[in-house]
Amino acid sequence: MLEQLIQEIRRREKVIRIFPNKASAWRLVGALLAEKHEEWSTGRRYWTMDEFYEWRDRQRDSDAEDLQPESSNRTLQPA
Structure with missing residues (x-):
């Protein structure tokens, strides 16, 4: 970009x-x-910020999924 500017000046x-x-x-x-x-x-x-906002929303969604405990059908049984 700077090189093009210098060439234009020259x-x-x-x-x-x-x-x-x-x-x-x-x-x-x-x-x-x-x-x-x-x-x-x-x-x-x-660059537009739209792609960044979409990426950020996907990151938030995946982080929220990671924080939710996994549901399991296991029950605690006495040893």
């Missing part, structure tokens, strides 16, 4: 060729980061 840098000062370079990087942030916040989601 691609745009080649168009400009040379920056007049450091501030202009930082503006380019800032604009690119703002663009990526907007993409991520508005739609592109790699």
Whole structure:
């Protein structure tokens, strides 16, 4: 992910060729980061929490089953 971001900065840098000062370079990087942030916040989601919630519920159910005593038909008999 970081490598793609750096490649995108370098691609745009080649168009400009040379920056007049450091501030202009930082503006380019800032604009690119703002663009990526907007993409991520508005739609592109790699993970959703639904799968986690389903997994958590399955874990709770299996833990509850483990805590319940097993029913048996055995009765205690004197020795």
